Amino acid sequence: MAIASNGPQGHLNGKVGNLVFYMLNGQPVVRLIGRKGKPSRLQLANYQEMAVTTKLLSRMAGFIKLGYGLQARGTVHNAHNLATSYHKKQALKGEYPNISIDYSKVKLSQGQLPETADLKINKLAAGLEITWDPKDGTDLKYNDSVMVMICCPETGKDQEYLNIARREEGKCFIPMHEQLLNQQLEPYISFISADGEKVSDSVYLGNLNGAGKNAAEKQQELKYQQVKTRFDQVEGSYSRQMIANYGERPKNKAFKSLEKEYQALKKQLEHLPGKPG
CATH class of the missing domain: 1.10.287 (Helix Hairpins)
Known part of the structure; x- marks a missing residue:
């Protein structure tokens, strides 16, 4: 049974037949429920696309919250919704049943803040060193925070650093033990203003150690x-x-x-x- 809490002209809340009415982020929503038939190949592909996307984003919740949170302000969406929509449409490759992530197209943040020039990553004996030009001539704030995400597809033990350095430092170092350092690594970097009001697009720093083995x-x-x-x-x-x-x-x-x-x-x-x- 559904209830019209705001009178006969108000939005319903509850179930009417095979329809369910509810509020989502302040917006009235209705969805159809019922027994599903045998899924088509297109539906199976959609299920796999969503599963692959969800698995990727579930390991980087903090980064996504900062990276897409500004876009979500004032809308009915949240940061995870926006990140899911982008990656499901833009960052997948292959055909069902072999859909996977295209790491070169992953975007962990989107915004108007400039990145910075001369971004490089080097694998050292005890970890990764990322460098950039702290004085690249553009109108940047030297106290912008640096966010780094190291995706580890083979183990799923991604490493998330939301405030690893300041833009003015020009570099940061991420310690890693040898076994992880020699696996497939997919690194990303973003910059966020000190007040958290601006964020840059994330930059893919390139694959390290080649593609690992899939499941x-x-x-x-x-x-x-x-x-x-x-x-x-x-x-x-x-x-x-x-x-x-x-x-x-x-x-x-x-x-x-x-x-x-x-x-x-x-x-x-x-x-x-x-x-x-």
Whole structure:
């Protein structure tokens, strides 16, 4: 049952048939509910697009709040809505069921504040160093804060720095242990005014270490390793029995079964994806 709390001409709140009425950010909204049929390929693609986008943005909530919050002011949207809309439309690649993120098109902030000139990133022994020109000739505030986001697609352990330096410093350093430092890294930098009233577009600093393995490739590697482990066990037993029998194949049933598994595993490994190297 829906309730018209503001009289018969007011917005409903509740359920009427297969319609649900409610308020969202001060705006009346109505949506259809009901049992869904079998999704089409386009619907499945849309589901995957949303899932991939949501997974990306869920790990960088603080950055998104600052990076899109100014745009959301005075609208019915919030920062996450705006970021989701942009990335779902502009930062995806591939076709269903292989939709993924195009990291070169990711925008973690959008605004009118200029970035800065001569942005560079260098991988050092103990971490990443990002440098820029603190005096690039434009009308910038030296006390602007520097925000850095390091996306780590392979582990999901992204590193978010919302106030790592001041523009006037010209550089910042991000410590990293060796294992993370050598994985796929996708770094971004933004500048935000000291009063939080202006933000720049984020700048993609470029991929480090190449593209890492996706979930499917990791699953293939795991499957290969499992089969290889079993093959090594069977091969060892097969070889020992052949040696013990002076190179002649034993005639018993157990050996025939072992030999059959040995040959099947050997053939499987020849064609199984996920082989290291």
